[in-house]
Amino acid sequence: MGKVRFESDGNRNATVSPRGLNLVIDAHLRRLRKRDVIGAAEEQAIRALVSQTQRVSAHRTLIREGEKLEHSVLLIDGWLARAVDMAGGARHITELHVPGDFADLHGFTLKRLDHDVVALADSIIALVPHERLKELTDRFPHIARVYWFSTNVDAAIHRQWAVSLGRRNAFSRMAHLFCEIFLRLDVVGKTTGASFDFPITQEQLASCLGLTAVHVNRTLQALRREALIELENRRLTILQFDELKRAGEFDPSYLYLDRQPE
Amino acid sequence: MGKVRFESDGNRNATVSPRGLNLVIDAHLRRLRKRDVIGAAEEQAIRALVSQTQRVSAHRTLIREGEKLEHSVLLIDGWLARAVDMAGGARHITELHVPGDFADLHGFTLKRLDHDVVALADSIIALVPHERLKELTDRFPHIARVYWFSTNVDAAIHRQWAVSLGRRNAFSRMAHLFCEIFLRLDVVGKTTGASFDFPITQEQLASCLGLTAVHVNRTLQALRREALIELENRRLTILQFDELKRAGEFDPSYLYLDRQPE
DNA sequence: CGCGGTGTTGAGACCTGTCAAGACGTGTGG
DNA sequence: CCACACGTCTTGACAGGTCTCAACACCGCG
Numbered sequence: 001m002g003k004v005r006f007e008s009d010g011n012r013n014a015t016v017s018p019r020g021l022n023l024v025i026d027a028h029l030r031r032l033r034k035r036d037v038i039g040a041a042e043e044q045a046i047r048a049l050v051s052q053t054q055r056v057s058a059h060r061t062l063i064r065e066g067e068k069l070e071h072s073v074l075l076i077d078g079w080l081a082r083a084v085d086m087a088g089g090a091r092h093i094t095e096l097h098v099p100g101d102f103a104d105l106h107g108f109t110l111k112r113l114d115h116d117v118v119a120l121a122d123s124i125i126a127l128v129p130h131e132r133l134k135e136l137t138d139r140f141p142h143i144a145r146v147y148w149f150s151t152n153v154d155a156a157i158h159r160q161w162a163v164s165l166g167r168r169n170a171f172s173r174m175a176h177l178f179c180e181i182f183l184r185l186d187v188v189g190k191t192t193g194a195s196f197d198f199p200i201t202q203e204q205l206a207s208c209l210g211l212t213a214v215h216v217n218r219t220l221q222a223l224r225r226e227a228l229i230e231l232e233n234r235r236l237t238i239l240q241f242d243e244l245k246r247a248g249e250f251d252p253s254y255l256y257l258d259r260q261p262e
Numbered sequence: 263m264g265k266v267r268f269e270s271d272g273n274r275n276a277t278v279s280p281r282g283l284n285l286v287i288d289a290h291l292r293r294l295r296k297r298d299v300i301g302a303a304e305e306q307a308i309r310a311l312v313s314q315t316q317r318v319s320a321h322r323t324l325i326r327e328g329e330k331l332e333h334s335v336l337l338i339d340g341w342l343a344r345a346v347d348m349a350g351g352a353r354h355i356t357e358l359h360v361p362g363d364f365a366d367l368h369g370f371t372l373k374r375l376d377h378d379v380v381a382l383a384d385s386i387i388a389l390v391p392h393e394r395l396k397e398l399t400d401r402f403p404h405i406a407r408v409y410w411f412s413t414n415v416d417a418a419i420h421r422q423w424a425v426s427l428g429r430r431n432a433f434s435r436m437a438h439l440f441c442e443i444f445l446r447l448d449v450v451g452k453t454t455g456a457s458f459d460f461p462i463t464q465e466q467l468a469s470c471l472g473l474t475a476v477h478v479n480r481t482l483q484a485l486r487r488e489a490l491i492e493l494e495n496r497r498l499t500i501l502q503f504d505e506l507k508r509a510g511e512f513d514p515s516y517l518y519l520d521r522q523p524e
Numbered sequence: 525c526g527c528g529g530t531g532t533t534g535a536g537a538c539c540t541g542t543c544a545a546g547a548c549g550t551g552t553g554g
Numbered sequence: 555c556c557a558c559a560c561g562t563c564t565t566g567a568c569a570g571g572t573c574t575c576a577a578c579a580c581c582g583c584g
Contacts, residue, residue: 066515084425087511092428094421106418109411114418114516138403148410149371151417156368156376158420159356163346165427166354166472169539201562210428215540217564249349253328254376431571463530477572479532 024076024126025050027100027188034187034257035153036146045136046143050074050126056119058199062103063117069107071127075099078123079199083207084115093207095157096120096181096200100188106151108133121199149256156254165210168249170219173209176248178229182238183252198236286338286388287312289362289450296449296519297415298408307398308405312336312388318381320461324365325379331369333389337361340385341461345469346377355469357419358382358443358462362450368413370395383461411518418516427472430511432481435471438510440491444500445514460498 025047032038038046053076056062062073062080073080080097082104094115097103103117108130137144157180164173185196202220206213223229228244230237238244287309294300300308315338318324324335324342335342342359344366356377359365365379370392399406419442426435447458464482468475485491490506492499500506 082421084421086425086429090429092425094424106414109407110414110418110518111522114518115421137406141400141403141406144399144403144406144410145371148406148413151410151414152368152372155413155417155420156372158417158424159344159346159377162356162420162424162427163348163354165424167348167352203562212541213563214542214565218540221564256372256376260373465530474573475531476533476574480572483532 021050021053022047024053024124025074027076027190028074028102030189031100031187032146032150033259035149035259037259038143038146042140042143045140049128049132049136053124053126056123056125058119058121058123060119061116062119062125063107063113065114065116066112069104069111069113069130071129072105072107072133073103073117074126074128075101075103076124076126078125079120080123080125081118081120081204081208082113082115083118091207092210093204094161095154096208098181098184098188099190102128102147102150105147106154108147120201120204153254153256156256160254161208164248170209170211170215171222172248173211174205174216174219174223174248175228175244176250177205177208178223178236178238179241179245179248179250179252180255182241183255183257187257194239194241195235195237197234198231199234283312283315284309286315286386287336289338289452290336290364292451293362293449294408294412295521297411297521299521300405300408304402304405307402311390311394311398315386315388318385318387320381320383320385322381323378324381324387325369325375327376327378328374331366331373331375331392333391334367334369334395335365335379336388336390337363337365338386338388340387341382342385342387343380343382343466343470344375344377345380353469354472355466356423357416358470360443360446360450361452364390364409364412367409368416370409382466415516415518418518422516423470426510432471432473432477433484434510435473436467436478436481436485436510437490437506438512439467439470440485440498440500441503441507441510441512441514442517444503445517445519449519456501456503457497457499459496460493461496 029038029043029046032046056078063069065085075097077099080101080103081093082095082097084092084094086092103125104113107113133147137147160176160180164176168176181198182191182194182196185191190196202216203213205211206216209216211219220231224231226243226247227239228247229239244250291300291305291308294308318340325331327347337359339361342363342365343355344357344359346354346356348354366375369375395409399409422438422442426438430438443460444453444456444458447453452458464478465475467473468478471478473481482493486493488505488509489501490509491501506512
């Protein structure tokens with residue numbers, strides 16, 4: 001998958017042409033607006049956060065645990081994850097990020113992370129200086145609350161993953177994850193009908209679900225056998241969303257996608 | 263454990279005498295100060311958040327999932343937990359709260375919770391109106407960031423629990439939890455040497471650790487057999503903290519207890 | 525004195541992990 | 555253009571951690 005090729009020029013971080021920067025932050029605004037009203041002045045200020053974007057290659061570690069942070073990473077396109085490395089080489093992924101997400105907005109207040117941020121696939125990101133976030137949130141207390149809200153939704157996602165890890169079997173856990181990912185991608189317009197690009201390897205899925213890659217493979221087969229999903233050529237199709245939700249005991253309210261303006 | 267007795271007068275929520283309210287919020291300030299500098303004016307404003315406290319009894323559900331929220335719960339003394347109820351009656355606890363914690367500060371921006379807040383033991387709480395939090399954070403943007411930070415630490419705790427649930431066996435998971443609880447209690451002055459009150463039942467522990475009560479019992483015995491802890495009469499003593507940390511692969515940096523003033 | 529909540533113990537079942545081997549596809553280098 | 559290497563996916567046999575079910579002990583409280 002071109003790991004070496006990308007790694008080799010990864011440090012150059014070729015910038016994306018600034019033309020269309022306004023377009024590039026659309027998914028982010030779209031998601032914010034799913035949850036609150038963003039005024040015109042606020043929108044303008046948010047768009048001004050991003051001055052340039054970068055390409056990053058699959059498997060790159062963007063941020064390392066403990067590193068002092070000066071900016072946060074906004075995902076424009078691709079897949080990022082928060083990963084905790086453990087003694088013994090095991091790695092656990094605590095959240096997947098889809099376009100429009102800040103992968104480490106919590107870094108704005110924490111100043112260092114308790115996990116790595118890694119690219120699971122070739123991606124496009126934007127760096128947002130904390131300095132600029134500070135100005136923005138000082139100027140617009142409402143935006144501060146919207147972003148605070150946003151990190152609180154991340155925590156809600158963590159909670160649901162923990163419930164899955166603690167109380168659901170492999171089949172149910174995976175069903176729950178696919179439901180979540182589908183909805184989150186749908187909000188930012190990254191689905192086509194019931195399908196979406198899903199370049200996540202079984203190994204990476206295992207890191208999310210607290211399973212081994214072998215068992216992920218078997219569980220995927222079970223989901224296919226039950227005709228709940230299709231997954232081929234890195235594209236996932238949900239065949240029976242209602243059944244999948246039932247299998248994962250999925251209730252989307254923890255994603256807080258219903259608009260609740262202040 | 264007086265469940266019925268307390269339930270019966272639980273609704274009356276006998277208020278604690280307002281004398282000593284300043285004392286009562288000390289643990290909270292102590293914890294904030296472990297992480298950032300709180301000025302005198304800020305301290306005064308924080309103390310003014312709380313106007314009265316309430317007693318709540320073990321097993322009471324203080325907040326239900328989905329309920330519209332007007333205030334947040336500050337734990338003064340006792341034990342609260344965030345609990346997710348699942349179909350089939352199982353309940354998973356996603357975080358334990360010690361005195362000085364807000365159990366649902368995230369409710370300030372989320373406006374409803376994706377979980378319940380329950381009392382695991384007889385406790386004393388203070389209700390902080392969101393209205394007052396709004397005024398406070400508008401007036402002191404720095405305090406807004408301190409509280410934002412605080413909810414981000416909750417998320418970091420969620421992540422570590424998820425790693426435990428996903429990748430550690432029962433023994434290691436429990437060791438990790440005890441290390442965390444010990445440090446968090448220590449910060450707010452609720453430890454005596456290497457011991458602390460720990461009125462959590464094995465059933466409740468099981469809900470935290472994604473285990474059954476039976477297996478919690480066996481795992482506790484294993485920890486005692488290795489002379490890592492003692493636990494009797496609802497009091498836990500850590501006999502070998504270094505060994506316990508090693509067993510749980512515990513690294514306290516995710517608690518962000520090192521002071522990092524802005 | 526009896527009861528409910530809690531803690532303890534044993535035996536067997538089951539889900540998931542471990543280890544090992546091979547298939548498949550794609551990019552690389554000769 | 556082919557051979558090869560590598561990452562990924564797949565399959566099988568077996569081991570082991572944790573669950574389930576069941577019974578019993580303990581204890582504070584009504």
